[in-house]
Amino acid sequence: MMDSYVVGVDIGGTSTKYGIVDKDGNVLHSNSIPTNTHEQVHTFIDDLYEKLSELIEKVGGVGRIKGIGVGAPNGNIYTGTIEYAPNLPWKGVIPFAKMLQDKFKLPVKLTNDANAAAVGEMMYGAAKGMKEFIMITLGTGVGSGIVTNGQLIYGHDGFAGELGHTIIIPEGRLHPGTGKKGSLESYASATGVAQSAMEILRDTDRPSLLRNIEAGKITSKDVFEAAQQDDEVAKEVFEFTGKILGMSLANFVMFSSPEAIVLFGGLTKAGDLILKPTREHMEANLIEIFQNKVKILFSHLKESDAAILGASALMWE
Amino acid sequence: MMDSYVVGVDIGGTSTKYGIVDKDGNVLHSNSIPTNTHEQVHTFIDDLYEKLSELIEKVGGVGRIKGIGVGAPNGNIYTGTIEYAPNLPWKGVIPFAKMLQDKFKLPVKLTNDANAAAVGEMMYGAAKGMKEFIMITLGTGVGSGIVTNGQLIYGHDGFAGELGHTIIIPEGRLHPGTGKKGSLESYASATGVAQSAMEILRDTDRPSLLRNIEAGKITSKDVFEAAQQDDEVAKEVFEFTGKILGMSLANFVMFSSPEAIVLFGGLTKAGDLILKPTREHMEANLIEIFQNKVKILFSHLKESDAAILGASALMWE
Numbered sequence: 001m002m003d004s005y006v007v008g009v010d011i012g013g014t015s016t017k018y019g020i021v022d023k024d025g026n027v028l029h030s031n032s033i034p035t036n037t038h039e040q041v042h043t044f045i046d047d048l049y050e051k052l053s054e055l056i057e058k059v060g061g062v063g064r065i066k067g068i069g070v071g072a073p074n075g076n077i078y079t080g081t082i083e084y085a086p087n088l089p090w091k092g093v094i095p096f097a098k099m100l101q102d103k104f105k106l107p108v109k110l111t112n113d114a115n116a117a118a119v120g121e122m123m124y125g126a127a128k129g130m131k132e133f134i135m136i137t138l139g140t141g142v143g144s145g146i147v148t149n150g151q152l153i154y155g156h157d158g159f160a161g162e163l164g165h166t167i168i169i170p171e172g173r174l175h176p177g178t179g180k181k182g183s184l185e186s187y188a189s190a191t192g193v194a195q196s197a198m199e200i201l202r203d204t205d206r207p208s209l210l211r212n213i214e215a216g217k218i219t220s221k222d223v224f225e226a227a228q229q230d231d232e233v234a235k236e237v238f239e240f241t242g243k244i245l246g247m248s249l250a251n252f253v254m255f256s257s258p259e260a261i262v263l264f265g266g267l268t269k270a271g272d273l274i275l276k277p278t279r280e281h282m283e284a285n286l287i288e289i290f291q292n293k294v295k296i297l298f299s300h301l302k303e304s305d306a307a308i309l310g311a312s313a314l315m316w317e
Numbered sequence: 318m319m320d321s322y323v324v325g326v327d328i329g330g331t332s333t334k335y336g337i338v339d340k341d342g343n344v345l346h347s348n349s350i351p352t353n354t355h356e357q358v359h360t361f362i363d364d365l366y367e368k369l370s371e372l373i374e375k376v377g378g379v380g381r382i383k384g385i386g387v388g389a390p391n392g393n394i395y396t397g398t399i400e401y402a403p404n405l406p407w408k409g410v411i412p413f414a415k416m417l418q419d420k421f422k423l424p425v426k427l428t429n430d431a432n433a434a435a436v437g438e439m440m441y442g443a444a445k446g447m448k449e450f451i452m453i454t455l456g457t458g459v460g461s462g463i464v465t466n467g468q469l470i471y472g473h474d475g476f477a478g479e480l481g482h483t484i485i486i487p488e489g490r491l492h493p494g495t496g497k498k499g500s501l502e503s504y505a506s507a508t509g510v511a512q513s514a515m516e517i518l519r520d521t522d523r524p525s526l527l528r529n530i531e532a533g534k535i536t537s538k539d540v541f542e543a544a545q546q547d548d549e550v551a552k553e554v555f556e557f558t559g560k561i562l563g564m565s566l567a568n569f570v571m572f573s574s575p576e577a578i579v580l581f582g583g584l585t586k587a588g589d590l591i592l593k594p595t596r597e598h599m600e601a602n603l604i605e606i607f608q609n610k611v612k613i614l615f616s617h618l619k620e621s622d623a624a625i626l627g628a629s630a631l632m633w634e
Contacts, residue, residue, distance in 0.1 A: 074606060084605040132473040146572070148472065153465050155574025156449040157610065160465070165604045166568040169487060178604045251483040255463065255572050257472025287482045287495045288401040289391060293474065 004066045005059055007052065007106075008312030010113055011035060011072040013087035013140040016044075018052050019305075020059050021312040025124045027305050029055040041090040041099070049103050067107035068100060069314035071116030071307055073143065077314075078158035080110045086177025087141050109314040113137070113307060115152050115161060117299075118145025120310025121262050125301040132258045136163065136249075138267035141177075142185040148256050164189070168248050188245040190220035190266050196237045197223045208233035224270050238270055242277025249278065250285035253294050264299040264306060271298075321383045322376055324369065324423075325629030327430055328352060328389040330404035330457040333361075335369050336622070337376050338629040342441045344622050346372040358407040358416070366420050384424035385417060386631035388433025388624055390460065394631075395475035397427045403494025404458050426631040430454070430624060432469050432478060434616075435462025437627025438579050442618040449575045452616075453480065453566075455584035458494075459502040465573055481506070485565050505562040507537035507583050513554045514540045525550035541587050555587055559594025566595065567602035570611050581616035581623060588615075 005028070009018040012035060019030030033051055038044035056062055074085040080097025082088065097110040118135035121127040127135070131150040137143040142164030146153045153160045164185035165178060172182025173195070186192050197210055197218050209226040210218055210233060226234035249261055267274055279296055286294075299306055322345070326335040329352060336347030350368055355361035373379055391402040397414025399405065414427040435452035438444040444452070448467040454460040459481030463470045470477040481502035482495060489499025490512070503509050514527055514535050526543040527535055527550060543551035566578055584591055596613055603611075616623055 086604070148465065148470050148477070149468065151466065153573055155465065156576040157574055157606075159606050160572065160574035162571040162574075162604065162607075165571050167485075167564055167602050170485070170564060180602060180604060247484055247487060251568070252572070254479040254483050255477065255569070256470055257474055257477035257479075259473040285484050285497060287403070287479065287497060289474075289476050290479075 004064055006066050006312040006315040007056070007068040008116075008308035008310070009048070009052075009068060009070045010116065010307030010311050011070065011075075011082075011088070012113065013073065016048065017308055018048065018055070019308040019312070020055050020065075021309060023316070025309055027308055029058055030305070030308060031055065036089055039089050041094050041096070044090075045099055045103055062104070062106060065106055067109065067315040068104060069116070069311040070097065070100065070108060070110040071113035071311040072096060072110060073113055073141065074159070075110045075112045075115075076158040077109070077111040077115070077154060080108065082110070083159075086175070107315070111311075111314060112143065112145065112159075112161060114143030115145040115154075116310035116314065117143070117264055117307050118147055118152060118262075118310065119313045120301060120306040120308075121264070121299060122147060123313050124309055125306060126262045126297045126299050127260065130259050132256070133260045133262055134163075134252055134256065134258045135262045135264060137265040138188060138190075138245075138263060139265035140190055142189050146256060147258075153256075163248070163252060166248065166251070168244055168251075184244065184248045188241055188248070188267070193220040193223050193237055193241055193267065194218050196240055197233065200233050200236065206233055210234060220267065224273070227270070227273050235273070238273040239277045241267075242274050243281045245274070246278040246281025246283075247285050249282040249296070250290075253282070253286060253290050257290065258294060260295040260297050262297045262299055268298045321381055323383050323629040323632040324373070324385040325433075325625035325627070326365070326369075326385060326387045327433065327624030327628050328387065328392075328399075328405070329430065330390065333365065334625055335365065335372070336625040336629070337372050337382075338626060340633070342626055344625055346375055347622070347625060348372065353406055356406050358411050358413070361407075362416055362420055379421070379423060382423055384426065384632040385421060386433070386628040387414065387417065387425060387427040388430035388628040389413060389427060390430055390458065391476070392427045392429045392432075393475040394426070394428040394432070394471060397425070399427070400476075403492070424632070428628075428631060429460070429462065429476075429478060431460030432462040432471075433627035433631065434460070434581055434624050435464055435469060435579075435627065436630045437618060437623040437625075438581070438616060439464060440630050441626055442623060443579045443614045443616050444577065447576050449573070450577045450579055451480075451569055451573065451575045452579045452581060454582045455505060455507075455562075455580060456582040457507050459506050463573060464575075480565070480569060483565065483568070485561055485568075501561065501565045505558055505565070505584070510537040510540050510554060510558055510584065511535050513557055514551065517550050517553065523550055527551060537584065541590070544587070544590050552590070555590040556594045558584075559591050560598045562591070563595040563598025563600075564602050566599040566613070567607075570599070570603060570607050574607065575611060577612040577614050579614045579616055585615045
């Protein structure tokens, strides 16, 4: 019998990454398509089918593919649906796994994108061998996957682990996608970092390199680059972001008491700028029994690979 | 072989309840001793030994007892220790299970008091048959036990489920026991309710039946009785408490997505006064996928029994 492969698909708010994975966790071929340009899920699936089929041909055609694992925001492992995902263009309940299965004529399993990333970390990454950890993805939004007793927590309906939407600042910043105020995601995401910078620039006269950029167009990358050049406003933004993230992490630790928290995604590129205040404020908000015990780790997997690996791992189960 | 029994001991900040339980979950004999009058854990254990031995004699002596299950604040199932419990008079790390075992010459298992109560609810109470629920105890303090996949979450060190210490109001009310600010326990406990009332009385001139009580001596029971008499200040205290509790419950739901949250303890006697605002604010802070799904239940077990039953159940495992 010839070797078989699995496909991993990671659907993000901006782009969707996909790749062919072998049994040892090697990503043999990978690529991406934009997500947010597809207002209709049908055209998105058509696009994915066309591009992914090219990769599948490279490894010998669909006969060699065991199935497709998908990680998606608000993806539900029990139903295979994507439900009311605030960061995706498709509203309501999308029977995504079934649609993909019909298109590719292959088995499809779907889960929350951050859950998929957590599986990737547990099988191949920073959480290898751990039975108790929390994965937090700090990207356009904030996602999470929670592992206890070596298993993902799915909850009674498959939706457990939406830590980005937990409230950390009551009556705080409005989240345009959910309509809720003061959620972690409103602060500790790429979007949140950019907004924190814009608020300081708007509300104060403080000098900053960021004033060279048109106000509405500042990105978290701009803030990071300014901070690297010792810009006080930019550094304060990371300090503030770390404070809020650290406080939230303390809350999560007091929930499931993990051995480690694995941080993943774009914001981790800021390194100590974000890690230092995060760790400090996590410890400051933990009661004594939890202090100085919990590791905060950055994912060492290539960002694009972790999510693809995690999604693909669903098909090896 | 004669029937055997187990002992359940529930250590609370104010009093410690204990009882003899049969295999069907009947509490045959029970009683209590004060906790907080014993500054030394040794004198506490001596007192417990003396009083509990009387009950043990009633069922035929220690030969009939399979073991003692203990629920205690900050109790750790892995180590049998009580560690840095803010609401108990004994500081540091207390090897409680071993001390009790040496005294009684019986096997002892110890866990977090709220975890024990959760096991009691799952075996005999409101959560019977559920695999996904969170138990919240609203007493002198706020405790919790979290069940997913039909099992208690213990975390990597045995301390998971300290939801009373999660921060819900950053820079909020100081918790004298932990030194942390804005924790759920500082608001949604009996102590918190009394303090909320005293703050309104102190900071406003609003008329209230509670002004008939000496300021420092108001209890949550006083606030409840005033609210029953339609006292506006007292009603506002429950509204405020429910708002904070509801917001916290929303966060917990977005963590483990339980089928139900079971509330237990003194504050639940306030009934709809606390339940209505709690439910309203929980729903208001949940993102769409979680809305109108999660039951909030009051424990139906006799309060004294639930904790004793839960603790005793550790010995049937």
